[in-house]
Amino acid sequence: xxxxxxxxxxxxxxxxxxxxxxxxxxxxxxxxxxxxxxxxxxxxxxxxxxxxxxxxxxxxxxxxxxxxxxxxxxxxxxxxxxxxxxxxxxxxxxxxxxxxxxxxxxxxxxxxxxxxxxxxxxxxxxxxxxxx
Amino acid sequence: xxxxxxxxxxxxxxxxxxxxxxxxxxxxxxxxxxxxxxxxxxxxxxxxxxxxxxxxxxxxxxxxxxxxxxxxxxxxxxxxxxxxxxxxxxxxxxxxxxxxxxxxxxxxxxxxxxxxxxxxxxxxxxxxxxxx
Amino acid sequence: xxxxxxxxxxxxxxxxxxxxxxxxxxxxxxxxxxxxxxxxxxxxxxxxxxxxxxxxxxxxxxxxxxxxxxxxxxxxxxxxxxxxxxxxxxxxxxxxxxxxxxxxxxxxxxxxxxxxxxxxxxxxxxxxxxxx
Amino acid sequence: xxxxxxxxxxxxxxxxxxxxxxxxxxxxxxxxxxxxxxxxxxxxxxxxxxxxxxxxxxxxxxxxxxxxxxxxxxxxxxxxxxxxxxxxxxxxxxxxxxxxxxxxxxxxxxxxxxxxxxxxxxxxxxxxxxxx
Numbered sequence: 001x002x003x004x005x006x007x008x009x010x011x012x013x014x015x016x017x018x019x020x021x022x023x024x025x026x027x028x029x030x031x032x033x034x035x036x037x038x039x040x041x042x043x044x045x046x047x048x049x050x051x052x053x054x055x056x057x058x059x060x061x062x063x064x065x066x067x068x069x070x071x072x073x074x075x076x077x078x079x080x081x082x083x084x085x086x087x088x089x090x091x092x093x094x095x096x097x098x099x100x101x102x103x104x105x106x107x108x109x110x111x112x113x114x115x116x117x118x119x120x121x122x123x124x125x126x127x128x129x130x131x132x
Numbered sequence: 133x134x135x136x137x138x139x140x141x142x143x144x145x146x147x148x149x150x151x152x153x154x155x156x157x158x159x160x161x162x163x164x165x166x167x168x169x170x171x172x173x174x175x176x177x178x179x180x181x182x183x184x185x186x187x188x189x190x191x192x193x194x195x196x197x198x199x200x201x202x203x204x205x206x207x208x209x210x211x212x213x214x215x216x217x218x219x220x221x222x223x224x225x226x227x228x229x230x231x232x233x234x235x236x237x238x239x240x241x242x243x244x245x246x247x248x249x250x251x252x253x254x255x256x257x258x259x260x261x262x263x264x
Numbered sequence: 265x266x267x268x269x270x271x272x273x274x275x276x277x278x279x280x281x282x283x284x285x286x287x288x289x290x291x292x293x294x295x296x297x298x299x300x301x302x303x304x305x306x307x308x309x310x311x312x313x314x315x316x317x318x319x320x321x322x323x324x325x326x327x328x329x330x331x332x333x334x335x336x337x338x339x340x341x342x343x344x345x346x347x348x349x350x351x352x353x354x355x356x357x358x359x360x361x362x363x364x365x366x367x368x369x370x371x372x373x374x375x376x377x378x379x380x381x382x383x384x385x386x387x388x389x390x391x392x393x394x395x396x
Numbered sequence: 397x398x399x400x401x402x403x404x405x406x407x408x409x410x411x412x413x414x415x416x417x418x419x420x421x422x423x424x425x426x427x428x429x430x431x432x433x434x435x436x437x438x439x440x441x442x443x444x445x446x447x448x449x450x451x452x453x454x455x456x457x458x459x460x461x462x463x464x465x466x467x468x469x470x471x472x473x474x475x476x477x478x479x480x481x482x483x484x485x486x487x488x489x490x491x492x493x494x495x496x497x498x499x500x501x502x503x504x505x506x507x508x509x510x511x512x513x514x515x516x517x518x519x520x521x522x523x524x525x526x527x528x
Contacts, residue, residue: 082204
């Protein structure tokens with residue numbers, strides 16, 4: 001079923017350190033290969049609305065095995081996946097969600113980060129991925 | 133109420149063969165004339181997020197008796213059906229859903245396919261329709 | 265991620281044969297280890313309301329790695345898990361859902377059957393399990 | 397808004413140690429004074445269905461500032477709060493959720509634990525509370 005709790009917590013710590021380095025307050029979520037929540041952390045004073053967004057970003061990244069921002073490029077008006085966000089109880093398709101792979105390239109879960117600009121969200125998510 | 137389970141399973145097998153021919157991993161859903169699910173198959177390692185999308189494409193195609201992509205042209209910003217995706221618990225209006233008609237031209241159900249580009253999704257859905 | 269599509273389809277065929285033997289019309293759903301839908305079939309003229317119940321039974325059985333009826337004994341008024349059905353977007357806790365294990369005893373998915381009495385639903389689900 | 401992430405993570409570690417001592421696999425959720433998620437952890441191989449239940453227990457405990465089991469006594473058939481579980485997008489009213497107070501007795505959040513019997517869930521939740 002993919003990532004362990006120990007891996008997920010290591011990713012959260014890594015992401016949290018990156019966020020502190022950038023002076024940001026983030027929500028960080030990790031899901032397993034089945035897109036089910038494994039671990040979550042909201043840094044003090046991080047946006048409340050980002051709890052759900054971080055979780056949805058992690059789920060979206062695992063649902064389609066790609067960074068959430070890639071999906072968002074295709075879901076714009078006129079794009080091939082316009083309004084895909086209405087599926088799966090709500091997707092988040094802007095950057096901040098990234099799939100996590102094992103050494104064999106198999107997807108074992110995903111991370112979702114929300115709380116700042118999408119560039120910062122993505123950078124903090126990447127720091128989490130690198131911990132695994 | 134339209135297509136039988138035997139027809140739906142034949143459509144799934146046909147769509148699956150087309151997907152294998154194109155080296156794709158698809159989610160395939162069939163609904164009857166009442167827009168209720170008749171049969172579903174997720175090919176191994178197909179996107180998890182496409183389970184719901186395949187089902188919603190099939191339902192959307194039967195809800196309006198047209199290919200889902202047609203609806204998506206009218207649901208764009210400024211279009212006559214802007215954001216129709218908010219109805220019916222979530223519609224999917226990009227290609228991959230196609231109504232299925234009997235010999236008299238009456239709609240007896242629909243197929244929805246998701247797991248690749250919308251062009252591939254539509255092509256695999258068409259292979260499913262041709263089986264019936 | 266558990267059961268393959270081939271295994272899920274074999275389970276559906278087995279359950280369907282059992283249902284035909286008992287002269288019943290069933291909805292049959294299979295989920296994988298992540299509780300995500302793999303395959304589904306509604307026999308001709310089976311109850312429409314049982315589409316969702318079959319899927320929820322399969323999910324419930326995997327959610328708690330036990331037959332759904334076991335959970336239902338604990339969720340009665342006065343029972344320790346009273347009204348657990350309000351979680352996870354809706355659980356079904358009467359019989360008809362059964363986890364599926366591999367040779368090592370690890371849960372690799374679950375089956376859910378709905379369309380008749382709970383005794384019949386459970387018997388048909390068991391026939392599906394035996395196919396794997 | 398109540399408990400900090402550091403406090404929530406300390407509670408999770410404490411609850412996790414208690415669970416390991418009892419040889420249990422738990423889902424553990426912490427919410428703040430606003431009933432919004434602060435931290436979450438699913439121990440390896442814990443029930444998937446308990447992700448949502450742990451979060452709902454924590455929210456329920458803060459919603460009414462009492463242990464979830466107390467509410468469950470009043471929500472039985474014939475009781476004064478019959479079927480209160482239908483509110484707030486789903487409550488869980490059996491034991492395993494406990495409010496967390498500061499030194500002045502003010503509620504600063506709540507913990508929810510799910511994954512075993514309600515007695516075990518409550519005992520592990522209490523271990524989490526004691527860490528704060």
